[in-house]
Amino acid sequence: MALLRENLPGDIVIYQAGWVHPVLSPPLENAALAVRDGNIVALGSALDIARKYPNPAARHEFPGGVLIPGLVNAHAHLELTYMKGLVPPREDFTGWIVDLVRAKRTWTREEFEKSVRAGRRELLRGGCTAVGDIVSAEAEVGAMFAHREAELPLRTRAYQEYLGVYEEGRPPFQEDRAKLLYPGISPHAPYSSDTDLFRKCIAQARERGIPLSTHGAEIRWEEEYLLEGTGPLFDFLVKLGFAYGDPKPWNADRPSRLADWLAAESPPSPLQFVHGTWLGEDEYAALRKIATTVVYCPSSVAYFHDGRDEHPVQALIAAGISVALGTDSLASSTSLNMPETCTMARRAHPALEPSTLLEMATRAGALSLGFENCGALAPNMEADFVVFESPGARPASADEALELALLSGFAVPRLHVIAGEPYAFSELSPLKA
Ligand SMILES: [Zn+2]
Structure with a gap:
């Protein structure tokens, strides 16, 4: 186990680094945090914190290090971690889905469990301390068990996924069995779930006060299917037995794209709109109205678009829409490492500022998952942060510090602090059971 030292109740522990990025306030050079009972109690210059707390129970110093909030992977399917390389991309997205479903059908509960654990x-x-994970019906028992029993302290919003066109919908979320700390609910996507199922999920989210997540505008043909009821997605649904008769729009009375449809339903927040690759500017007003967070998964976007990434991430941010970062699953993504994911986003969109990427990978993700006290550093917030260490002296600027931590490809922090406890996970063997 990687726990470095157990703190006693009331202990003050100081963490000092060459750069601290609080996210909600400007970066600080040579700064420190004081932590007590799992929470941040003070944040300031190293000198101020040393004066305020002259006799801490412990002090951790990283003079060349960069201290940032724990990274948040807003969207993953950890049950598919072991699918890495098993479902190659195809020209037709629907063919890829069929390949994936076939592969999943051969897996046992134990395989899903191992897969989730490997993903965690x-x-x-990679410095992630919170995740939004989609749990499908096939993997449900194994995945829930792996999350619940997990020995590792990764804060997990587990969204139970609904998909298909059901008369009565699936049985309600088996919360008693799963004993999940943070449940959520996810109608999969408009091409796989009808409006009735979407409404049931929204009603359940409202009733139970749990977050929602759905895939939307992920592929080019979604708009045609929603507005006209035709195209490759309709043909696919016919083949699966999900659609019959003449093609008709998804929401026959009022044909609309997903963002507009959701805006008319007034779903509760938080709500994630995952992908959004094909969102049009005329949908931004609807996105703002439902206060959704768009989750951009750069590796997955490139995978399904021949390596091209024309995601409207910059236009969305400029329009005041929150955008978080996710990895999606290793069935369609090359990495679960969040620094590598930030680097991919930067490569595809060089104009994104380091501080914007940091916010996407921390605070925006945390809020989209309903973790309001995470993803930023300030008094009374949870003490969830990571320290990346530079090989040399302190980076010369705040941006350089972020380049080092988040924008130089695959990276592993030197130290994690989760709920106030310090851990070293750099030795974790990721893909072994
Ligand atoms: Zn996904």
Whole structure:
């Protein structure tokens, strides 16, 4: 186990680094945090914190290090971690889905469990301290068990996924069995779930006060299917037995794209709109109205678009829409490492500022998952942060510090602090059971 030292109740522990990025306030050079009972109690210059707390129970110093909030992977399917390389991309997205479903059908509960555990390890190793994970019906028992029993302290919003066109919908979320700390609910996507199922999920989210997540505007043909009821997605649904008769729009009375449809339904927040690759500017007003967070998964976007990434991430941010970062699953993504994911986003969109990417990978993700006290550093927030260490002296600027921590490809922090406890996960072996 990677716990470095157990703190006693009331202990003050100081963490000092060459750069601290609080996210909600400007970066600080040579700064420190004081932590007590799992929470941040003070944040300031190293000198001020040393004066305020002259006799801490412990002090951790990283003079060349960069201290940032724990990274947040807003969207993953950890049950598919072991699918890495098993479902190659195809020209037709629907053919890829069929390949994936076929592969999943051969898996046992134990395989899903191992897969989730491997994903959790890999996320933690890369400095992630919170994740939004989609749990499908096929993997449900194994995945829930792996999350609940997990020995590693990764804060997990587990969204139970609904998909298909059901008369009565699936049985309600088996919360008693799963004993999940943070449940959520996810109608999969408008091409796989009808409006009735979407409404049931929204009603359940409202009733139980749990977050929602759905895939939307992920592929080019979604708009045609929603507005006209035709195209490759309709043909696919016919083949699966999900659609019959003449093509008709998804929401026959009022044909609309997903963002507009959701805006008319007034779903509760938080609500994630995952992907959004094909969102049009005329949908931004609807997105703002439902206060959704768009989750951009750069590796997955490139995978399904021949390596091209024309995601409207910059236009969305400029329009005041919150955008978080996710990895999606290793069935369609090359990495679960969040620094590598930030680097991919930067490569595809060089104009994104380091501080914007940091916010996407921390605060925006945390809020989209309903973790309001995470993803930023300030008094009374949870003490969830990571320290990346530079090989040399302190980076010359705040941006350089972020380049080092988040924008130089695959990276593993030197130290994690989760709920106030310090851990070292760099030795975690990610893909072994
Ligand atoms: Zn997904």
